[in-house]
Amino acid sequence: MVISRRSLLAGFALCLGALAAFGDKEADLPSGIDHQIRSLMVKNNVPGLGFGYIRGGRITCVAAFGLADRAARRPMTPDTVFNLASVSKVVTGTALMQLWEAGSFDLDAPIQPHLDFTVVNPRHPGPISFRDLFTHTSSISDQNYRGFIRPGDPTIPLRDFLVGYLSPGGRWYTPDGSFTDQKPGARFLYSNVGISLAGYLAERMSNQSLKTLATEKIFDPLGMAPVGWTLAALGSVPMATPYNQVDGKLIPIAPIGYPDWPAGLLRTSTRAITTLRAITTLIVAYANGGEFLGRRILRNRTIKTMITPIAPPLLPQGHICAQGLFWEEFQISRPRIFGKSGTDSGAHNLVAFDPQTSNGAVVLTNRSANTTFNHALLNLIEIAVA
Numbered sequence: 001m002v003i004s005r006r007s008l009l010a011g012f013a014l015c016l017g018a019l020a021a022f023g024d025k026e027a028d029l030p031s032g033i034d035h036q037i038r039s040l041m042v043k044n045n046v047p048g049l050g051f052g053y054i055r056g057g058r059i060t061c062v063a064a065f066g067l068a069d070r071a072a073r074r075p076m077t078p079d080t081v082f083n084l085a086s087v088s089k090v091v092t093g094t095a096l097m098q099l100w101e102a103g104s105f106d107l108d109a110p111i112q113p114h115l116d117f118t119v120v121n122p123r124h125p126g127p128i129s130f131r132d133l134f135t136h137t138s139s140i141s142d143q144n145y146r147g148f149i150r151p152g153d154p155t156i157p158l159r160d161f162l163v164g165y166l167s168p169g170g171r172w173y174t175p176d177g178s179f180t181d182q183k184p185g186a187r188f189l190y191s192n193v194g195i196s197l198a199g200y201l202a203e204r205m206s207n208q209s210l211k212t213l214a215t216e217k218i219f220d221p222l223g224m225a226p227v228g229w230t231l232a233a234l235g236s237v238p239m240a241t242p243y244n245q246v247d248g249k250l251i252p253i254a255p256i257g258y259p260d261w262p263a264g265l266l267r268t269s270t271r272a273i274t275t276l277r278a279i280t281t282l283i284v285a286y287a288n289g290g291e292f293l294g295r296r297i298l299r300n301r302t303i304k305t306m307i308t309p310i311a312p313p314l315l316p317q318g319h320i321c322a323q324g325l326f327w328e329e330f331q332i333s334r335p336r337i338f339g340k341s342g343t344d345s346g347a348h349n350l351v352a353f354d355p356q357t358s359n360g361a362v363v364l365t366n367r368s369a370n371t372t373f374n375h376a377l378l379n380l381i382e383i384a385v386a
Contacts, residue, residue, distance in 0.1 A: 029053060029061050033384055037065055040376040045250055047243055048076035050270035050364040053384060057288040057358035062270050068366065069241040071252065078270045081226060081239040082364040083255065085342030086192075087349055088229075088266035091282070092199045093134065093326030095206075095213050097302050100130075104205045107131045107305075107325075111197075114204050117159075119166045119197065122175045124183035132184045133198045134325040135310045139184045140166065140194040144177035149345065151254035153230045154261055158200055161259035165193055188323060192263040195326075199262025210262055221295050222282060227268040229261050239267070240366035242346020250367060256345050264344060270364055287353040287360045307338045307355065319378055332382045339381070343369040350377045352385055359385050 033053070041049060048066035052059075064076040099105065105114065110127030112119065119128065121139045132138040144165065148156070164171040166178055180189055199210045206213050211229050219227050228234040243250040257265060285292040289300035309322035309329060319341065321331035330337045330352060339352030348369035353360035361384030363377055 029063050033380070034063075036380050036383060037063075040373075040380060041066055044367075044373040044376055045245075046365050046367055046373075047250065048080070048240055048366050050076065050078060050080065050082060050362075052270050052283075052360075052362040054284060054287055054353070054358070054360035057284065059284060064270065068238065069252070070243075070250075071241075074238075076240065076366075077238070079238065081234060081237050081267050081269050082349070082366060083240075083242060083344055083347040084264075084266045084268065084364070085344035085347045085349060086264045087340050087342040087351060088262065088264045089195050089342075090326050090340050091214055091218060091266055092195060092202070092210065092262045093306070094218055094282070094297060095210060096130075096134070096198055096202050097298055097306060097325070098217055099202060099205050101299060101302055105130055105201075107134075111201060114201055116204070117163045117167050121179040121184060122168070123179065123181055126183055128184045130198075130201075131310075131325070133194050133201075135323050136188055136190050136194060137185050137310065137323075138191060138194045138197075139180045139182050139187070139189070140191045140197065141178060141180050141189065142191050142193055144172050144174060145193060145260075148258045148260070149256050150258070152257050153232055154257040154259045154265070156259035158196065158203075158259060158261065162193075162197055162200055166197070192260050195263040196260035202262075218282065218297060221297065222285065222292060224268065224282065227266065229265055229267075231255055231257070231267075234267060242344075243367045244345055245368055245370070253346050264342065270362065283351060283353060283360055283362060287355070287358040289355075303355070319374065330378070330381070332378060337382075337385055341374075343374075348373060348377065350381050352381045354385050357385075361385050 053061040062078045068074045068076045226237045290298035306325040320328045322329040342349040349364045351362040
């Protein structure tokens, strides 16, 4: 399996109170899951981990394990902020599907009329649809994506990045690096640039920034806090120190940023300091057909649309057996488990839910991925969702 730059989504569950280092918790977590977590942390050299547990659409437990920072011996707690990496894509997708419900676009309509610059595959000039973008079949390629990841918040505005990457004459544009040789809709190819373009389309259609749109339509209604697309927006809240593995050793690194932030730069905790528990609530809402504590973010039929696999089936490498709109169907022994993975420098996360049982789980970590670690997280998710 090839682990991409970023790939995963959010949290579930509730536990009251801060948690001490390596595994203390204040809610019942099944002993088998507790043991599985402790074992995978030791075997995979995981500094810290946040875990959320959902049963039947109810938040059952949030637990924290290990250290947010090894040098400082700072314990991980449910309120420690993680980099969600590609889990961010589901938040971007939620905002877009809210606009779809409002009639702002049709899934199979071309995106070009909604843009203020040209996006066309030079070898296949047919239209790119919204569905193409949302399922990673747009023919937009990440091949030219080099040198954009830097410490701190991004300095290149989203539109400037997209114009420079996707439009002829752009600073980072090349015909065979910005697009594949396949026509739109013909082939699955995971694209962070494509999802960041989807985020820009949300801004164009709503006439406001995606950050404002997500705050007004998702974060505030669900009581999600602390949450932010930039380090500056989060201020002094406690964050997990990210770690990369170099020559078999974990090295702390500075938090990173990149201009295609709608595809992977959201940060929040497993359980926030408010009563409505941060990203947890969004995943519970998905497990419950779009509603949490009377607050509806999407219609049930919209979620069913999002988790309908694209046809013909496209089977990317790794843990995904089918692709929906932003969501992925996981290739594990239990059928029809949907989720999102997210990996980045110093972050590897998995979240999943079963729409039939409304069970779910989330795991957030502060170390980079590798194949063995990814398999361990998949095994944990499978046990937790069962």
